[in-house]
Amino acid sequence: MKQFTLLFFLAAFAAVGVKAQSPQYQEAMAKQVALLDQGSSYNPQTLLEISNTFERIAATEQSQWLPYYYAAYAQVMSAFMQQDKTRMDELADKAEANATKADELNKNSDEVALIKSLIATVRISVDPPGRGAQYGPESGMQIQKAKQINPENPRVYLLEGQALYYTPEQFGGDKAKAKETLKLSLEKFAAFKPADSIAPHWGEARAKQLLEEAGK
């Protein structure tokens, strides 16, 4: 699990240009999303600042789902990096509250389902034997839900491949299948065009890195 969390946040993401819409909102969002595209942002302090900024934008805008979505994303990433398990649960609680808001504003979103899957994974890491039975299926179900909504979303296959990769074989993990799924994820990334610069687009670098590791 440690290894898993370590690798998770090392991901660096491709930055994409900014397209203006509602100037203040677009600008602020673009700036923060660009921060999330940098590998150097993936430390608890920076992630906290980024999630706080997204929460400020969310509090002001209220009708936009993306600030809530990104606040939850930054909190989940930060949770994976925590040593203190109580803190992990706190961050998961926060992320869950934000994901729920995002869900209300943008019903049936594959991206929100994926965040929910990640939140369930955080919950498991706090106490794998005690919570695995409850949150394991939850985490998997959210990925399946995302896949149903949008089978072209490359992050679906990233999370799926990741789960297959880190789950021991005896528990249903499969390294060969993980590689295939990650390759599929990269194919989908190649074809994937985010709706605009601030739409979710993270994960490609992570998929590459994981695939490289799986190749060893």
Next chain:
Amino acid sequence: MSKIYYSLLFCLFIPGMLSAQHKIAGKITDARKRPLPGVNIYIKGTYDGATAGADGSFSFTTTAQGNQVLVASLMGFQTLEQPVTVGGPLHLTLMLKTAVNELKAVTISAGSFEASSDKQHTVLKPLDIVTTAGATADIVQALKTLPGTQQANDREGLFVRGGTGYETQIFIDGLLVRNPFFTSLPDMPGRGRFSPFLFKGTTFSSGGYSAQYGQGLSSALVLESEDLPARSSYSLGASLIGISGGLDELSKDKKGSYGIEADYTNLGPYFDVAKPKQEPSISPEIIGTSANFRRKTSSTGIIKFYGYGNWSKMGFRKSSIEYPGYQEQFDVRNQNIYTNLTYKESLGKGWRVNTGFSFSANRDKIAIDTLQKTPQTSIRSNSNLGQLRLMFSKSLGVLSVLRFGGEYQYATERSRFNSFAANYDDNYAAGFAETDVYFTPRFVGRFGGRTEYSSILDKVNIAPRASLAYKLDDYSQFSLAYGDYYQKPEPQYLRFKRDELGYMKATHYIGSFQRVAGDYTFRVEAFYKKYKDLVKTVPDTSTTGTGYAKGIELFWRDRKTVKNLDYWVSYSYLDTKRNYLYYPFEVQPDFAAKHTASLVMKKYFPKITTNIGLTYSFATGRPYYNPNLPESKFMSEKTIDFNTLGLSASYLTTVGKAFTVFVVSVTNVFDIKQVYGYRYSSDRLRREEIVPNAPRFVFVGMFMNFGIDRRQDVINNL
């Protein structure tokens, strides 16, 4: 020139005029002036803000002007909204108040061990309750590794803090379970009937428990059943001693589920190979079935049904101590039905209702015989219990709550001893009310009381209860508890001498300190318990017995120091004396040991996906009655100390599509001799040791599950 100059000058001012930026800086602390890093501070309605640094300082610029609202928010604290006037640089000193939140608030903990997966700061998780090598998936057996319990493995039930097994009551979703154990044979206690998988929460209270529960002088074991399963699954199990199968089906709309389970156990073949101390006259066979149905009636309401039916027979033969050269035989056939229907719903405005109905029936047919010497004694015992329970709760403010309700039980006890019958019915009614008052989020008091009426005793009792808990910091708390507890005497006394009997009574005083910090738990508890009106059988049957129990208990658990290793240690010191039954005066009773300790370890080896579990328990010798000694030496002799070591190993893998676990588990690995006491012949010339029938038990089995991966549950049960 001047025109250009003016234009330039004008241009220079534009940025400043359009966005007059003002700096807002300051420091933010909690109520005790400690800096609060991570606080999100901003001007409401703008994006302008900052995150407080490690020293609680913050600084940002804003283009907002005039009267604004400054917001400061942090998880675990009440969000601050402070009006500010922005016209120039501002320097602010802010303070956040701790949020009143259930996670951080103090909880009543004296006397109780709670296992819940929903809450963070519980001492145990539900799976831990059954995490004991050698516990063989028996909840009560697993609880015997916690402080306050006795290793009284020759008798059924949970012996807590100087109390007998009868003094512990078991409740499922608030409803009493009349026969929670399989009918036992002499020296062979029946194990618990209910699978630990049925429950999401377990609270084991060794004293001072809530007014919601009654009729247990010493202890209450409160089990909370599972809600809906996460998804459908099927299971199969096979072992040296039996087979089992079950299914759990979640409805398509995910709002309902049903499940059925059946198992068959036959110890005959096992006992053919590993001979028990007593020779089986009827091979032990058990057929068990259960069904459940759960349906969400709304987002907050759920109706649950659980039904259980069980048939068992067994019999053993041993040399008679009374008639040398002859054999004694003891056969028992048992049928048991338990049903439980509950409904809970939120009524709005902070009101909640919990209601339940339960019916249970137990039939025992027992035959006792000294072969070719005495005529057979036949005992039949039929008991039925119907009960209704209704409880309302109302939240008062954020944390405080008021609970009140009532219960009614109708019990029929039919028993026949050869041709002699002794029957009775009892109407029992109880009312209770209690309130949890949070003086502050760190300081809570629970005050309540319970009143009961039993028609067979024709008496009313009133039992006050109170507890206090104070939280020192996020991890540590002190608790105190006090309460009066009443219980009807056991059916065998009520049957014959109801007119002379009243309620037995115990008064508890408990003080405890506990610290739960992440993966470490430490707990120390001291108690004093006063017994009054215990059943006496000599010279006449009456409720005039007395006694006390006092002691200190320690618990330490560590899940962190060694990777993949989880262990806990518990120790209990018990000083107890009582004058009950045939005792001539107050002495340490024959079920109580002065010192009891347990060590439970689990280590997981990820490379070979194997879990190894170890449980070691120790108890000092217990007194026994030697009729050859003068009365002044009553119960003065003690048995040898008790030692047992259980080991288990489970290997996890996949067979076809099914997650599978292979298990080997051994109780009392080193076959250490255990003597619980001695039984004397009536002429006092001969005695026999009371020893376990199967001192070492080897279990080999496999469990397959299609659907939910429940292997972790299985490992944790061994």
